[in-house]
Amino acid sequence: MIEKKKVVGLIVFSLWMGILVGGIEVVFGKVLIQVTEWRLSYFSYLIFLLPLAGLLIEFIYTRFGGISRQGMGLIFDVGHGEQKDIPLRLIPIVMFSTWLTHLFGGSAGREGVAVQIGGALSHFFSKGKLAKYLPTENMSKIALITGMAAGFSGLFQTPIAAILFALEVLVVGRLEMKAMLSASIASFTAFFVSSYLGLEKFSFHVQEKMSLDPFLIAKLVALGIVFGLVGRLFSLTLAKSKKLMQKVWRNSYYRIFFGGIIVALLIFLLHGGRYAGLGTNLIVEGLTGESIYPYDFILKLILTIFTLSIGFQGGEVTPLFAIGCSLGVILAPVVGLPIEVVGALGYIAVFGSGTNTFLAPILIGGEVFGYQLLPLFFITMSVAYCCNNNQSIYGKQKIA
Structure with missing residues (x-):
């Protein structure tokens, strides 16, 4: 009877997390859309304030952030049992800092924020008064994964991919199946909340229907190699660049201010803001x-x-999506395949290679572009996944 009550408690907890996280993701997403519109309208003025925005971001993290500064690294530490708590102040800090980054023209994404919001909230509530109604075994990790799925789903509105992303991203080669029930409930709940409250979802239904043959498979293998290597290049370069910037500017205020000047000038000079923000324009x-x-x-x-x-x-x-899609569009004529098909393949495969995930990219392809391309997504992603050599944008991701 106790265990049955705890299963019911887990279901109620998952529903509550889906509603709460989904609602917060809508606020975050809608404000992000609004600040993007402001940036597009006043780009020539706002871009040169990017270094000052950087100083404000650094001050906030230095003064109030504490371990919240670790961001996704903290989420992974808690998932691996190496940290016990995620401070709730992480949520407003990372949301506001991301809005500032996008308002003033930085080139960045949004999924890290979504996952941090969900993980922090779910982990916090699982350790409070609700804990006595929840299972005790592995509940910390289950709650974290539940929130991660809700966060990803609430922002991107791809609930199936969100579930698989949360289940597979912490440890490569292992699905955290104990969290399947709660992650599924929270993910779909966040999706429905987000959809009901009117957050925009990106989708592009590809009309092409393609039958597999040896020549098409050979082309998909070649594309998978290229996309896999580009995803690997991104994750490797990101890790090395962070270390290099810390050596060049040991003072974090100097780093974000003078680095911000360089970023602002480059983004302004290179097609007047084409590479600012998420990259959805590409x-x-x-x-x-x-x-x-x-x-x-x-x-x-x-x-x-x-x-x-x-x-x-x-x-x-989202920048990985943009990088892969724009590369795919360029490669499409080379391999003699439709632009929208190769763009979709690049979209999912560079993301999968960069995050060192396999199932989530395939399903996000289905949810965004249509399930008729699923065999193509599977083949391309299989090759891309093999080519990334377990490199990941998430430095604290572990290998099973």
Whole structure:
């Protein structure tokens, strides 16, 4: 009877986390959309205030952040049992810092914020008065994964991919199946809340239907190799760049201020803000047949790495989507495949390689582009995953 009550408690807890996290993700996402619109309207003025915004971000983290500064690293530490607590102040700090980064033109993503919000909230509530109604075994990790799934789903509105991402990302080669029930409930609940409250979802249904044959498989293998190596390049360069920036500017205020000046100048001079923000402009332009330059993917890669290495906040996933999609659009004529198909393959495979995940990218492809491409996603992602050599943007990810 006690265990049954605890299963019911876990279900109620998961529903509550889905509602709460989904609601917060809507606030975060809608404000992010608004600040992006402001940046687009006043870009020439705002971009040169990026270094000052960096100083404010650094002050907030130095003065109030504490261990919250570790960001996703803290989430992974708690998931591995190496840290016990995630301070709730992490949530407003990372949200506000990410808004500032995007408002003033930094090149960064948003998924790290979403996952941190969900993980912090779920972990916090699992240790409070609700703890007596929840299972005791592995509950800390289960709660964390539950929140991570809700956070990813609430922002991206891809509930199935969110579940698998949360289950597989902490330890490569191992699915945390004990969290399947709670993660699934929280993920779908956050998805419904987010959808009901009107947060925009990116989707692009690819009309092409393709039958597998040896020639197509050979092309998919070649594309998987390229996308896998680009994802690996991103994660390797990000790790090395963070260490290098800490050596070049040991003072964190100097690092974000002078680095911010360089980022602002580069983003201003390189097509007037084309590489600022998330990179969704590159995705939309690529998939709808507008102009994509052969160097778009590498400039977005470099500027995102530089932005994050000097201390600005956000995430890496949406830029990875943009890098992969814009590269795919350029490669499509080379391999003789439709632009939207190869763009979609790049979108999921560079993300999968960069995060060292396998199942989530395949499913996010289905949820964003349509399940008719699932065999193509599987083959390309299988090759890309093998080519990344277990490199990941998440430095504290472990190997089973």
